[in-house]
Amino acid sequence: MNFSEKDILQIEEKRIATNEVEEQIGIFKRGNIKVNITEAATIGNGISQVDSAEKRELIDYYNEARENHSIIKFVPASGAASRMFKALHNFNDNFNPEKHELREYLDSTGDSDLRRFFNHIEQLPFYEHALKKAKENHSEYDDISHDARYKVLVKTILEPDGLYLSNLPKGLVPFHKYQLHIATAFEEHLLEAANYAEVDGVAKLHFTVAQGDREKFENEWREIRERVEEKTGIKFEIGYSYQDPKTDTIAVDKDFEPFRTEDGELFFRPGGHGALIENLNQLDEEIVFIKNIDNVVTEDALQNVVDHKKMLAGKLLKTRQKIHGYLEALEKGNVPSDKLDEIQDFVKEELYIRNVSNQDLFVEYLKDKLNRPLRVCGMVKNEGEPGGGPFLVKDKNGEISLQIIEGAQIDDENPEQARTAREATHFNPVDIVCSLKDHKGESYDLHEYVDEEMSFIADKTKDGKPLKALERPGLWNGGMAKWNTIFVEVPVETFNPVKTVSDLLKESHQPR
Template sequence: MKFNESDILQIQDNGLSTEEVQRQIEIFKRGNIKVDIQEAATIGNGISAISDEERTEYIRAYEHQKEELDLLKFVPASGAATRMFKALHNFVDEFNPDKQELREYLDENGDSSLRTFFNHIEKLPFYTQAIEAAKKDNSDFDKLSGDEQKKLIAENVLYAKGLGLSDLPKGLVPFHKYDDVVVTAFEEHLYEAAKYAESKGVVKSHFTVGQGDKEKFEAEFDKVKARVEEKTGAKFDVSYSYQDPKTDTIAVDDEDAPFRTEEGNLFFRPGGHGALIDNLNQQDADLIFVKNIDNVVTWSNLGNVADYKKMLAGKLLELKGKVFSLLEKLQSNPSEEDSKEVSKFLVEQLFVKSLTGTETTSELIEKLDRPLRICGMVKNEGEPGGGPFLVKDEEGEISLQIIEGAQIDDNNPTQVKIVKESTHFNPVDIVCSVRKPNGETYDLEKYVDPNMSFIANKTKDGKPLKALERPGLWNGAMAKWNTVFVEVPVTTFNPVKTVADLLKESHQPLND
């Protein structure tokens, strides 16, 4: 592939090289590489079930040590709220109260989340604000029919003439309301972090945000800071970062040639959340808690969530201590017994199932001396899909991996059978250790499996294109980390994917 002078300048402006862009184009030509699942990770086979007594002990151990640790909560928060309000956008575009009743539209539409939205709209945290905006938008609001009112309310929820929630980052959408206090997902993450990530009176949180959204988050923090600090008794150190443009990827057409815009320019797209491994790589802490922006709970449930976070952290500290101890043995004239102890630990505690027993000391060190993560796993309550599996890579190494449905070869009956046998899914509930025994941080880019990138079909200016997403942050981007899975209850997982999810009981505050 030859690039013209204008292409080369555009590539360089993006912080990329022509060699990197050519490498990406070769991935399109190669196509997606499906993973080789060996087994589903289940209780006793890759997933640990922690007893109440063990949980209490891990919590105690963590609380005993946490004041001496650098702690950080890392929250991917660059997602827009647009998808959250997709059904409401369709409703506003399609529903005409002069020609159809709302009941008829909902029956024809068949979207249960939309029906839930209108049946319980008064329970939404921003309902009062939406009514006020709708009345300001139309002085005859009280004279309108019920269906006309509902459409006007929906418009004022979505668009800038009212609340403009659809145009906000998801983290700045109101999620809960306590008496007269309306709280965003961003603010809820601060309360939650204070419950388990506070050390020496300070809570450090890092949010990855979209370009142009940092000022919005900063303004929100300025607005809620006094309230949050008064309620928690802690000080907050909040930082932000963007997804680096150099992690953007080239788009191609159906012939795997670079896709060009109507102006003839190359077209680059953000490389998916896997690009955030670069943002995580810039953080330096003893323990880093990773959780998605839309997975928050109400104040009455914070204690339960915090206990399981502390349990995961306590388990991680135990494993980290053991890893450091074994590395010290291997690095100072290890005996045959030392090597056997390390091999046993790798197999039994880290589920590295591909050891032969003939590994050299340097090989054992290489397998042990890696970033470490503990991942909470929740029991499937619906159809099994992506989640925790034992996977064989191209080098024949079998390890615990978090796999998404798109990575699985659904034309392979054996792979499909293994997926159906899975019992748990990944809620993105991760605690990370990224420091070496000497205190330096690992270069996380070295532990990415580039083969786990993913090609997706998209459009631009009405024309089809193929987009390349980098290996997912908790999938391929952490593929070569040492990984442990631990079961956590479903009560710790309360994501908001659609606006109707805010009406679930778990998102309705009690007398908090």
Template sequence: MKLNESDILQIQDKGLTTEEVKRQVEIFKRGNIKVDIQEAATVGNGISAISDEERTEYIRAYEHKKEELDILKFVPASGAATRMFKALHNFVDEFNPDKQELREYLDEKGDSSLRTFFNHIEKLPFYTEAIKAAKKDNSDFDNLSDDEKNKLIAENVLYAKGLGLSDLPKGLVPFHKYDNVVVTAFEEHLYEAAKYAESKGVVKSHFTVGQDDKDKFEAEFEKVKNRVEEKTGSKFEVSYSYQDPKTDTIAVDGENAPFRTEEGSMFFRPGGHGALIDNLNHQDADIIFIKNIDNVVIWESLGDVADYKKMLAGKLLELKDETFNLIKALQNDPSEEVLKDASDFLTQKLFVKSLSGDESAAEYIEKLDRPLRVCGMVKNEGEPGGGPFLVKDEDGEISLQIIEGAQIDDDNPEQVKLVKESTHFNPVDIVCSVRKPEGNTYDLEKYVDPNTSFIANKTKDGKPLKALERPGLWNGAMAKWNTVFVEVPVTTFNPVKTVADLLKESHQPVND
């Protein structure tokens, strides 16, 4: 691959090196590497089912210790709301109330979410404001037909002349309305964090946001801060970061040469959510809760969600204590009994299935002395999400992994069969321990599996290109962490992928 002087300067300006760019190009030449699934993780074989009595004990253990801990909630929140409103954009572009009835359009499209949107539009948290904006936009609004009103409302929901929700980051879209109080996903995350991540009267939350959106989030926090602190009785410390340009990846053409823009410069794209391992690597806490920005619940459901978060954290603390005690024992002239305890813990608690049984103390320490995560897993009910599997890596180590569809070898019947045996999916409900026994933090970059990066086909200026996504944050970016899966109920998972999801019962507050 030949690089000119302008290319080299462009690479340096992004904080990258020519060696890194060449390494990325080699990945395109190599192609995607599919994972080697050994088994689907199921209850009793990789996924733990916690009894009510155990759950109570884990909650009690966490609540007993949490005032001594540094606790952080980490929320990937850089996603735009555009995809959430995709069907509504299509409707505004295509529907002409002078030529077609709304009913006919909906029948033609067969889009159940769009039908739900219009059938229950008055229940949306921003409906009242959308009506006001539509009337301001059209003084004759009240005399229009219902179909004309619906199109005008949709336009004012989407565009800057009205509410401009489609141009907002998803975290700042109104998700719920309690009487006359409209609450964004961002604000709901603060209420939720107060339920389980408060320590010594302070709730710490970190949001990864778009570089151009930080000011918007800061303004929203100042707007709601007094309300949130008064309702929760806690103080809040909110911090932000954005994806570092050095985590961008080069795009290539069909010949695996750098894709060139019309101006002749190389084209780099954001490396996907896996790039956020760099953001997570800059956080320092005893316990870090990770949850996506669009997965929030109404106030009435917070207690149940918080209990399961505390349960996961209690489980994490138990495993962390066992891990650290084993490391200490292995470092101090270990007996055969200690070696067996380490082997049993790795195979029975962490489901590492590739041990020979005659590992040395140093080998056991190497496997134990890693970042630790406990992941909630929900039974499959048709919702999207990565699946839990036991996977063999290139070194022959078998461990628990969260696998996305793009990582699966669809041409291998045995792999497809194992995927079909999967019973659960990952709702991004993760509790992490990133501190070493001596108190400093792990360098999380060392625990990424670079082979799990993914090549995707995209376009730029109407021309096809190949894009490289870094190993996913909870997939390959955490591949070499110690991992435990715990079953949690589907009631803890309430994502908003389309605007119609806001009309589900789980997002409709019970107002007085």
């Protein structure tokens, strides 16, 4: 690939090596590599089910142990709210109350979420604010038809002279209306973390945000700090980071040549949430809770979520303790054969790493398999929600392990692979607890445990022209492919994402 001096300067400004850009172009030419799923992970075969007695035991174990560990909650929060309000933007652009009735418009779209929005609009946390602003901006509001009022309300919710909610980061959209205040997802994450991430009276959280949004989050924190700290009785340490420009990826055209903007510059795109492995790698804490910004509950439903978070963390700490003990024994040497058998059984039966090989270097093999970052992932019964799923996956070396796989990674043209995918009983709600340090207290370099072949090519556009974009291996997909993984079933009540504005009308987002 012949890059001009101008190209090389542009690449260097992003702190990307030229050969890395060439490798990315090679991935486009190679195409997506589909994974080889051997089985869907199910209860008893990759996913464990915890009964009430064991759950209580794990919660107690975590409560007693957490003061001895450094803990942080990591929340990917760079997403904008624009997708959440997509149906409202379409309505704002296309509905004319002088030509159509609202009922006719809703019938024509067939959008049940939009219908629910208008049927229950008064229950939205920002309704009263929007109504007040609409009347301030439109003196004729009380004299126009009901359908025309809906149009004005939607304009007020979306546009700059109103609430401008779709321009906010999703984490700062009003989510829940309580008797005395309205809470954003950002605030609910703080309250949640106070219940399981607090150590010595302090809860640490780290939010990855879009550049330009950090000040908005900091302003929100200044507004709510007194209320949140008074309610929880603890202090908060809040950190922020951006997706590093060096994780951006080159885009190409249909001929696999670098895509160029109208002024002739190379076009780079953010590498997807998989690029956040860099942000995660910068953390110095031992134990990290990971959860998406839009998956929160109201305060009255919080205890159930907290209990299951502690249960997952208890499982992590217990498993980690066992792994560290095994590693210490292996490093001392002269391990009895019955102990080696025990360790091998643990690797196969609890970590689900199958096809153990390299018998000539058996001890070194076991050390390698045990000495890795560890994650315990909550899995929810599949009830039609979108999201990746848990599978047993065979890699190119013939080894089978537990992985979280997205639909786009599965070869649905292969009947056997498609059938296996349909057998999935659970999906990934991004409810993860991680251990990022080894048995000597040293941080893992997380880049070493990424499967780069799980990158994904997607078709996009720029300035009306088609292009191919490269997304790095997803944070909890290929980004953690070489971690040790445990899947545990958690109840669907712990998963309450807000993908559209109408999701705020669900019972789980309506404070009692």
